[in-house]
Amino acid sequence: MQLYDLELSGNCYKIRLFSALLSIPMEKVTVDLRKGEHRQADFLALNPLGQIPVLVDSEVVLRDSQAILVYLARLYGGEDWLPSEAGAMARVVQWLATAANEIAHGPAAARAHDLFGAALDVEQARAGARRIIGIMDRHLRDREWLELGRPTIADIACFPYVALAHEGHVFLTDYPNVVAWIARIKALPGFVNMPGL
Amino acid sequence: MQLYDLELSGNCYKIRLFSALLSIPMEKVTVDLRKGEHRQADFLALNPLGQIPVLVDSEVVLRDSQAILVYLARLYGGEDWLPSEAGAMARVVQWLATAANEIAHGPAAARAHDLFGAALDVEQARAGARRIIGIMDRHLRDREWLELGRPTIADIACFPYVALAHEGHVFLTDYPNVVAWIARIKALPGFVNMPGL
Incomplete structure (x- = not known):
C-alpha cells in the first residue's frame, strides 16, 4: 500500500496516524508541493484534484483523506472504527x-x-x-x-x-x-x- | 422519519430526491432561514451548526446531507447505493x-x-x-x-x-x-x- 504523502500536511497525517494505530504497513511517497509535484501529469493521473494524500492499493486508487480513512477502517478495523450499522x-x-x-x-x-x-x-x-x-x-x-x-x-x-x-x-x-x-x-x-x- | 427542510436548499433536495428514488416516506418540517428559524434554540438542539437538512428517525438525529444519504442508503438501499465492500x-x-x-x-x-x-x-x-x-x-x-x-x-x-x-x-x-x-x-x-x- 502506497501513501502519497507530505510530512506537514494534516490530511496526510490523518492517514499516517490511523495506519500507525492499526499497525497497517504503509510505503510513503513524498509529494513536494513547493516543487509543484502535485501539478505534474503523473500525479494528476492519480488525483485530478492535485491534492494529497492519495492511497494506492494495487488497483484501488483513492483521493481524499476521509475516503482513505473509510477504506482502511472497513478493511482493517472490523466494526470498531466505522461500524456498518x-x-x-x-x-x-x-x-x-x-x-x-x-x-x-x-x-x-x-x-x-x-x-x-x-x-x-x-x-x-x-x-x-x-x-x-x-x-x-x-x-x-x-x-x-x-x-x-x-x-x-x-x-x-x-x-x-x-x-x-x-x-x-x-x-x-x-x-x-x-x-x-x-x-x-x-x-x-x-x-x-x-x-x- | 422527519426531514427538516427548505425547498430552495440543494442540500435538502439531495434528501428529498434520494427518498423519492427509494420510495422512503418522509415528513417534511420547513425551516425558514429568512425568519432565522435555524438560529432558534429548539433547532440548534437538533443541529448546533444551525444548518439544514436534519433528519430525525426516532432516537437517531443526523445533521449533514452526506451523512443522511449514508444513513438512508444503508437502511433502505441494500448494496446498491452504498456498498459495504x-x-x-x-x-x-x-x-x-x-x-x-x-x-x-x-x-x-x-x-x-x-x-x-x-x-x-x-x-x-x-x-x-x-x-x-x-x-x-x-x-x-x-x-x-x-x-x-x-x-x-x-x-x-x-x-x-x-x-x-x-x-x-x-x-x-x-x-x-x-x-x-x-x-x-x-x-x-x-x-x-x-x-x-
Missing part, C-alpha cells in the same frame, strides 16, 4: 463531512495562510475555526469521543487541524473539552506525532 | 467529500451569493466551480456515473449544486459530459425536481 455509520460520517467542510475551511485554512502563505480571507477562516471548535467543545462536554463512546475515524478525521489550530493563530485556551479530547487521542496506543503538535 | 464504499465516499468541500465552496457558494446575497468572494467561488465541474466532466468522459458503473449516493450528493450552477452564473455549455450525466439522473425512475432545475 446505518445509524452508527452515519453518526461517524457526519464528522467526516465536518472535517471536509468546516474544519478544512476554518482552522486548516487559517494554518495554510499563516504557515504557507495561502491566499484567502484569514479572518473569516479564524472566525470559522472558533465557531466549529466551540461547537465541538460543547459537544465534548459530556463525551470522551465524538461519537459512539469510543474512538472512531470521526476523531481521527477531525483531530489534526484542530490540534494544529495554534499554527493558524487560533488558540484552544477557551476550549477545555477539546484540549482534554486531544490529550485522549495522544494517549491512544500506537499514537504517532507530526511537526507542530 | 471497502474499496467500493471508499470510491463513493470520496465524492461525498467533494460535495462537502469543492462543490459546497464552488457552485453552491456562488449560488448562495447570487440568489441569497451571501457575503463571500464570488469570483473565487465561480473559479472553484469551473475547476471542479471541469474535473467531473473529464471523469465522466468514459463513464455514465461517477463510480461503480451505476447510480450511487456519489451522484446524488454531487448532482444538485452542479445542476443549479447557472443560478450562480456558472454555465455548463463547456461541460457536455456533465450535461449528459445530469440528464441521466433526471431520467431515473422516481426522480423529483426542485425549483431552478
Whole structure:
C-alpha cells in the first residue's frame, strides 16, 4: 500500500496516524508541493484534484483523506472504527463531512495562510475555526469521543487541524473539552506525532 | 422519519430526491432561514451548526446531507447505493467529500451569493466551480456515473449544486459530459425536481 504523502500536511497525517494505530504497513511517497509535484501529469493521473494524500492499493486508487480513512477502517478495523450499522455509520460520517467542510475551511485554512502563505480571507477562516471548535467543545462536554463512546475515524478525521489550530493563530485556551479530547487521542496506543503538535 | 427542510436548499433536495428514488416516506418540517428559524434554540438542539437538512428517525438525529444519504442508503438501499465492500464504499465516499468541500465552496457558494446575497468572494467561488465541474466532466468522459458503473449516493450528493450552477452564473455549455450525466439522473425512475432545475 502506497501513501502519497507530505510530512506537514494534516490530511496526510490523518492517514499516517490511523495506519500507525492499526499497525497497517504503509510505503510513503513524498509529494513536494513547493516543487509543484502535485501539478505534474503523473500525479494528476492519480488525483485530478492535485491534492494529497492519495492511497494506492494495487488497483484501488483513492483521493481524499476521509475516503482513505473509510477504506482502511472497513478493511482493517472490523466494526470498531466505522461500524456498518446505518445509524452508527452515519453518526461517524457526519464528522467526516465536518472535517471536509468546516474544519478544512476554518482552522486548516487559517494554518495554510499563516504557515504557507495561502491566499484567502484569514479572518473569516479564524472566525470559522472558533465557531466549529466551540461547537465541538460543547459537544465534548459530556463525551470522551465524538461519537459512539469510543474512538472512531470521526476523531481521527477531525483531530489534526484542530490540534494544529495554534499554527493558524487560533488558540484552544477557551476550549477545555477539546484540549482534554486531544490529550485522549495522544494517549491512544500506537499514537504517532507530526511537526507542530 | 422527519426531514427538516427548505425547498430552495440543494442540500435538502439531495434528501428529498434520494427518498423519492427509494420510495422512503418522509415528513417534511420547513425551516425558514429568512425568519432565522435555524438560529432558534429548539433547532440548534437538533443541529448546533444551525444548518439544514436534519433528519430525525426516532432516537437517531443526523445533521449533514452526506451523512443522511449514508444513513438512508444503508437502511433502505441494500448494496446498491452504498456498498459495504471497502474499496467500493471508499470510491463513493470520496465524492461525498467533494460535495462537502469543492462543490459546497464552488457552485453552491456562488449560488448562495447570487440568489441569497451571501457575503463571500464570488469570483473565487465561480473559479472553484469551473475547476471542479471541469474535473467531473473529464471523469465522466468514459463513464455514465461517477463510480461503480451505476447510480450511487456519489451522484446524488454531487448532482444538485452542479445542476443549479447557472443560478450562480456558472454555465455548463463547456461541460457536455456533465450535461449528459445530469440528464441521466433526471431520467431515473422516481426522480423529483426542485425549483431552478
